[in-house]
Amino acid sequence: MGFSGQFRPGQFLVLVVVLSLGPGPTRSCLQCDPNFTARFASYAPRLSRKSWGLGDVPATGRQLRGWTNDTLEELQLGVPAEIPMENLTTIASKVYEKLEVLFKGKTYKQGVLPDLLHSIFQEQVSMLRNAIIESRVKCQWHCGISQYDAVSCVTCTSVKPTCFGYNCESSEQWESALKGLYAYIKKLHKEPGKEWSAMLKQIPGFSHCTSKSVDNLNFTSIENTLSKNWLNVMALKELEGDLPLMQLLAPSC
Ligand SMILES: *[C@@H]1O[C@H](CO)[C@@H](O)[C@H](O)[C@H]1NC(C)=O
Numbered sequence: 001m002g003f004s005g006q007f008r009p010g011q012f013l014v015l016v017v018v019l020s021l022g023p024g025p026t027r028s029c030l031q032c033d034p035n036f037t038a039r040f041a042s043y044a045p046r047l048s049r050k051s052w053g054l055g056d057v058p059a060t061g062r063q064l065r066g067w068t069n070d071t072l073e074e075l076q077l078g079v080p081a082e083i084p085m086e087n088l089t090t091i092a093s094k095v096y097e098k099l100e101v102l103f104k105g106k107t108y109k110q111g112v113l114p115d116l117l118h119s120i121f122q123e124q125v126s127m128l129r130n131a132i133i134e135s136r137v138k139c140q141w142h143c144g145i146s147q148y149d150a151v152s153c154v155t156c157t158s159v160k161p162t163c164f165g166y167n168c169e170s171s172e173q174w175e176s177a178l179k180g181l182y183a184y185i186k187k188l189h190k191e192p193g194k195e196w197s198a199m200l201k202q203i204p205g206f207s208h209c210t211s212k213s214v215d216n217l218n219f220t221s222i223e224n225t226l227s228k229n230w231l232n233v234m235a236l237k238e239l240e241g242d243l244p245l246m247q248l249l250a251p252s253c
């Protein structure tokens with residue numbers, strides 16, 4: 001996957017939290033870039049003007065047309081596909097650049113063009129996957145609730161993914177992290193057009209929650225469970241220093 005090398009090992013912990021969110025629907029991401037349509041529309045006509053290998057033109061055309069859907073198949077994330085716009089722009093530019101070079105190319109031996117296109121496609125998928133996961137992991141590498149600006153690959157609209165991090169150093173910090181979490185949960189209903197219970201499920205660790213109202217939540221039980229997680233995280237950090245890979249307990253709620 002490639003992203004692991006860029007992190008301090010302690011961040012594997014938050015990855016476990018992230019990946020336990022369950023699968024979310026995804027589309028290709030790249031189609032959310034404003035230049036996507038124009039760029040991709042320009043590649044197909046160029047195909048017919050060269051002497052590519054027999055059968056390569058229709059194969060390549062199919063690959064280009066399927067780009068968005070095939071990315072969906074390949075991404076296979078356990079988290080919602082939400083990517084910071086600056087990462088998306090960078091990845092899109094890299095992909096366009098590679099495609100430009102590919103289609104500017106002279107002629108290719110038979111069968112080579114679809115292979116080259118496929119490797120650009122795969123590289124794109126892993127760049128997207130890394131950026132989506134990296135931004136989540138960074139967000140969770142905090143103490144308490146934090147958020148970041150991203151674009152949803154499903155709807156291409158702006159979203160604010162929310163995370164809850166256990167990286168608190170003292171019990172005072174932990175207390176205020178919990179207060180922040182409760183305050184966040186309580187004001188969820190103020191988000192326009194969003195259902196409170198659906199928003200609650202978006203918080204890491206709360207994806208299984210069936211509560212329909214804040215009054216049904218047992219904050220004492222939530223506090224006990226989350227505090228157990230925090231203490232385990234602290235103990236593991238102490239013990240192993242670098243790799244607290246653990247399954248976090250989910251609060252009953
Ligand atoms: C992509 O998937 C959508 C929804 O499943 C479908 O309607 C559309 O025809 C597909 N496009 C291509 C090019 O396969």
Ligand SMILES: *[C@@H]1O[C@H](CO)[C@@H](O)[C@H](O)[C@H]1NC(C)=O
Pocket residue numbers: 033034035089090092093096
């Ligand atoms: C999109 O097009 C605009 C105008 O041509 C350009 O400034 C921008 O860098 C392009 N973005 C990407 C991701 O290629």
Ligand SMILES: *[C@@H]1O[C@H](CO)[C@@H](O)[C@H](O)[C@H]1NC(C)=O
Pocket residue numbers: 084086087090130131134
């Ligand atoms: C995403 O964007 C941020 C800010 O520009 C950058 O620091 C980070 O390296 C990018 N991540 C990836 C995976 O490209």
